[in-house]
Amino acid sequence: MSYTRRLWLSFWPAALAVGALTVLIILQSNHDDQRVVTAVLGPLVGWSFIAAGLVAWSRRPANHTGRLMVALGFAWALTALTEANDKWIYSTGLAVEAIFLAVFIHLVVSFPTGRLSSRLERTIVFGAYGVAVFANALSVLVDPTPIPDCKGCPPNAFLLAPSDAAATAVQVAADVCGIAIAAAVVTLLVRRWRRATPAGRRVLSPIYLSGGATMILLGIAFAVDPWAGGFAGLLKLLASLAFISVPYFFLAGLMRARLARAGVGRLFVDVPENPSPEELHAAFRRALHDPTIRLAHWLPERRLYVDLEGWPFDEVEAGRTLTPVEYEGRRVGALIHDPSLLEEPELLEAAVASARIGLEKDRLQAELRARLIELEREQDFVRTVVDTAPALFCVVDTEGNVMRFNATLSRLSGLPDDDSGRGEPFTKLFLPSEDAASFHLALAAADGEEFESEWLGAGGGRRIVAWSVMPIVDAQGRPRRLISGVDVTERRRQEARTRALLDAMPDLMFRMTREGVYVDYHAHDEVELVSSEVIGRSVYDRLPRPVAEQALAAARRALDEGGVQTHEYSLEVRGVERQYEARVVASAADEVVSIVREITDRKEQEHEVRKSRARIVQAADAERRRLERNLHDGAQQRLVSLSLALRLAEARIPDRLEGAKQILTEAQQELAQALAELRELARGIHPAILTDRGLAAAVEALAARAPLPVEVAAMPDERLPDAVEAAAYYVVAEGLTNVAKYADASYVRVTVERRNGVASVEVADDGIGGADPRAGTGLRGLADRIEALGGRLEVESPATGGTRLWAQMPVG
Template structure:
């Protein structure tokens, strides 16, 4: 794109210099309407579009408006070739006489985003370029009385074929120009105040140019022919268009600076009104402010939010503090949004601290609610397990002992069998009660500490586990219990879901915290909120003022890390 723009600018410059150098030798009498003023105005137009377009592209290379302006400037320069006496150059100038209007239509339809959005603008664009390209077949059948030494492209003159080509050409241009006027005026009506201040000069002047061009086309269709005054007025207005674009760029920068200044003033009066200040000055009533807390976005009440819409992140001192969710129309002014957001970053950071506190309180309430629910569910499970397991075996034991006592004298062999069965039931009941007790709090953890309990977990794991513990003394009991269940749940998930061949458990002290890492080489893709297991562990760790972190990129294994303060609340 840069090379194409450079070549187009060089082309406009070379043609302009050549025209100015040959101005004294040009025969202006043979030109239909206009003369020496048209030549000088044309050079100004070509250079103006090329220069302003190159500047606009350098400033905003992602926006095609600058490239389109350079294209218009190059086409206008080629149009000016009809001032020369050479037949071929004159023919090229006649061809681009209409194509430059097509390029101007393209520029106005695409301004200010550089894109063609909407069905009717696309129709107008196709019609404009089709009409411009019809100039070539028109020259093949139409004698050019103004061409020096005749039309070099003429194959055979035919008024009928020329009319067949000229009529649709005029209709297509008429449709393209009228549609462009409607689109331009509608765009002005629907733009925000800041946008209107930036491109209003271009749109209004463009509407005037299109209107004059429309009058010119109509006069050609009805064979009236444009007058010298109309030609000069059209080209003089055209010459102002690059200045209008430049004025639009300057006004955009001015209004952006003013808007950022007003944001700062409003925040100085009301530091809490970040959202209202930005929404007012950016002209977007739908704008919303989100805050970055604990690796996710939350609203001002601390509730988690998934951004929906165009997002602009806000940073303060290199850290992400939040984001603006705004209307996609503001995408045409990304610098304005970023500068306004930067002006509000300090106030947003202060608000973020308050929101972070509310978010933590909200998370604590939810966590406590889940803990209560989990506790109730666990009690119901224990009741069911006791009823269906150990309780039934103890009832069977009582019945067998009763029958054995009744048959002890009369049938000693039968009584002995009943006692053997009762002893087996007693053993099973003791085993089930031991398993239940281990699920509540494993005995090995109380008696021998976390290292021994983790060794027991590793030995029973379905996946080979490497254990690395650097604890030189026992941790507080609540911390040991939480660490044990974090490892137990994580290893269970590794065996069930990870398709891993190896796992590693590491326990260490770090800056007043117990840090427990469980890594595997499985498929990854785990998330804290997707299952009740990891979420329950998060609640358990959070109850001790700790934090649970899960890193699980797809195909790269999973890391579950728990950080628990050693002085738990």
């Protein structure tokens, strides 16, 4: 049994039964004044939708439009329940009578595919179902007279809370929603129609004309119903007539597609036996009513489509659909058409069948045309490449006479590629006379060997060209020679300028890879090289291993981190120890350039400066010690003796000379004050305790005199050099002074250590922090003293609190 037969046997008996039941209910109705008309039209409308739907369903099973029309026919039958005399059937009919409108809106919105493809479409349809179900269901719960002026209607069996106000509110809300839905549907249909192609409008017109008219009339009827009930009734009658016409318009559309299919079958009757591409396209456009349709041949060996004139295309333009055409199981071409033709599969299949004949018949000619077009395009492409390439091309015969040359050579020489130069010797047009002999040797060999010489340029100038000669064969199979070259004049000039610049630089330059292999170098004097063999060698082959690892690490940092990477090293060259500085920068993805400069003289000068500064510091410290010793042994001792003498004199003065005693007492006090100040001055010049007892005792003395707790955390066990001890002492003294003055600290820790030939001094507090080491002169003087010893001084004082004064000096 065929699919169509099963479909009709499944639904049509049910449709007949539902129609018969509808007729029975209507004819027995006590409240319908036109029972016969209603009994005829009611089943007829439902059967029309169901029949049209079954026809569409059987012919296009994948399309849901047929299913929706069948559902609409059965939903229409529910409206007959309002003709029943039984109150329960009557009330049920009132609750479900609007469902057919929701199905109808679903049909119109989803046409022609039967599917809802956008969010707006789904919103409209779901809203229609919601209003159809809930508005009538709410109305029967509160409206005591759902059908006004109905004199024989049964009572509302579902009435729960009679309220005219509530019923009116529900009715107004339903009308507003109906107006909104109708307006949305009409807007959607208008927008689709405006965007549709002519072929698309042909598919849409059967439903859009009748369905659109129905929605417009219903929308107006809903709008005027509260104010003009009579006029609204007329509009609803007109809407009903438009609604009844929908299945007939749909069947007319199917019939039109069937007639169009027959027209496609006679397509080749109206075209010549050997039609042109335009004539064939015109015939298909008339038959399918698609003014944009195109036919294409399939070339299997090239795996692409070409049009009827042989031009290939890789993809279908937007808004078009490609339907393959097959012949005996193999692809022969395609139809590129409007997507709306997919909704008329019979018409499209007929078009494919007709196209199959024509495409297979014209296949060989299409392949030939495509090949010719391809050859022409390749020829044009080669000509364009030759004329726009920066290389120079000239074709000559075996004697060296010019046949053709490209635009680049024409611009270089100032000569046009025309008959005035063709047949002339190449040497006459492009080469100086002194190079003619070497040119003929290259022409005879024609082995691709590269030469470099001067060519004649435009305006009488000369250009440097790197060129070669290769044998070729022309289209007629005759031997020819292709002279190809590149103008390297600017490159050679730039190389000369670069070479002159490099020769003027005293530095060594190396170019090497990430792995440390040298690929190029420049040396002002080969004597400066550690080894004369450079290119192809590794850094490990030319340099001591520590220096090689240092160079390789700098190269990798330059490649990975960017910027200029610097490192210093020493080498023994020709028996002399030399100092070098290398600056490394990336020059390519995996290559670096290293510029190496000898800094032996600079290092020696820096060393002499450091030694000179150290001698100055040592001399200053020695002078300080001498002054402190002279004060201690000279003026300080005399003042002590004078103080003792004054005490003896005071003891011998009689008690009656109280005035003289008072004078001596005051003189002793002044003398004690002067002695204390002298000792403080001597300690500031150079602390005697540092010289006599060492750094540890001197630091302990500083800690004892400090106005806050000081922890001496560590001190070296052995004595440090005098200059280092003096510098360490002054670091601690300056640090404690600054803590007492500015830090507002409660604790200070002093650490002096000697480790690995380096003495480090640290003064750390828990104060407020934020110290500026540039604000005073004391720290600057300390920094100079420590740097003179080859060390460095640092201050760390974050704003969050705490200050750390730190110094480091070599001790040998």
